[in-house]
Amino acid sequence: MEGLKYAVGDRTIVAEGAKLIPIYVMGKRYEVPETLTIMKALEYVGYRFIRGCGCRAGACGACVTVYRTSGDYRLKFGLACQTVIEPNMYLVQIPFVPANKAIYDINQLSPDIFTFEKLYPETFRCLACNTCTKACPMDIPVMDCIQSLIQGDIKKCAELSHPCIMCGMCSLRCPAEIQHPFVTLLARRLYGKYLTPKAKHLEKRIEQIKKGMFDWMLDELMEISLEDLKERYTEREFEPEPYDPDWHPKDRRYLIIEED
Numbered sequence: 001m002e003g004l005k006y007a008v009g010d011r012t013i014v015a016e017g018a019k020l021i022p023i024y025v026m027g028k029r030y031e032v033p034e035t036l037t038i039m040k041a042l043e044y045v046g047y048r049f050i051r052g053c054g055c056r057a058g059a060c061g062a063c064v065t066v067y068r069t070s071g072d073y074r075l076k077f078g079l080a081c082q083t084v085i086e087p088n089m090y091l092v093q094i095p096f097v098p099a100n101k102a103i104y105d106i107n108q109l110s111p112d113i114f115t116f117e118k119l120y121p122e123t124f125r126c127l128a129c130n131t132c133t134k135a136c137p138m139d140i141p142v143m144d145c146i147q148s149l150i151q152g153d154i155k156k157c158a159e160l161s162h163p164c165i166m167c168g169m170c171s172l173r174c175p176a177e178i179q180h181p182f183v184t185l186l187a188r189r190l191y192g193k194y195l196t197p198k199a200k201h202l203e204k205r206i207e208q209i210k211k212g213m214f215d216w217m218l219d220e221l222m223e224i225s226l227e228d229l230k231e232r233y234t235e236r237e238f239e240p241e242p243y244d245p246d247w248h249p250k251d252r253r254y255l256i257i258e259e260d
């Protein structure tokens with residue numbers, strides 16, 4: 001492609017004339033084009049990811065990286081796939097954070113503080129130092145999650161921790177050795193299982209599925225050619241954005257009209 005070149009080891013496309021800036025990976029100096037993410041900069045200098053890279057989209061937590069920037073004493077945390085490099089950044093990726101996940105049957109648990117006392121007793125060692133929050137690359141108020149739990153508010157813990165990608169940096173930094181990703185995961189599970197109001201329309205839909213009301217649609221899809229299937233997919237109708245309660249698809253053959 002005119003004006004572009006492909007970096008070695010990745011499909012990273014570097015704009016012609018991009019300025020090179022120094023970064024330090026595990027203490028070794030490299031010059032890399034500015035504007036790259038940490039992940040792409042690593043690939044640019046020859047690293048090949050076997051682990052420590054998953055979604056490349058800020059969702060899996062595999063690429064968490066610790067770094068310092070020039071003239072700043074503070075330790076910083078970011079996702080390699082999302083964080084853009086800065087000149088004189090000193091960085092290292094953290095390959096894995098060990099943690100013990102409690103084994104439980106969610107159906108046998110009760111949504112209260114005693115469950116956490118039993119499965120993750122270290123939760124109650126929280127010193128409220130907020131180091132966990134500072135380490136979170138997702139900007140989750142991790143300490144507030146834990147403190148909410150200690151006060152018995154599972155709902156608040158579940159809601160605050162919703163963006164957690166389980167990278168484990170909070171746990172690695174915690175002086176009380178709390179295993180926040182698994183503790184907050186349990187809160188979200190308990191909240192989903194026991195505390196969220198049940199969706200009545202979902203129960204009805206499951207009943208309809210069990211009764212076979214959608215089988216003819218699946219049969220129809222199984223019968224058509226691959227080409228027709230692709231065409232249907234690309235020409236499917238979308239619901240409008242923002243949501244319009246009066247919107248209905250033009251083709252109403254597939255609407256299951258409410259019974260009863």
Ligand code: FES
Binds near residue numbers: 055056058059064
């Ligand atoms: S690779 Fe998944 S969060 Fe970075």
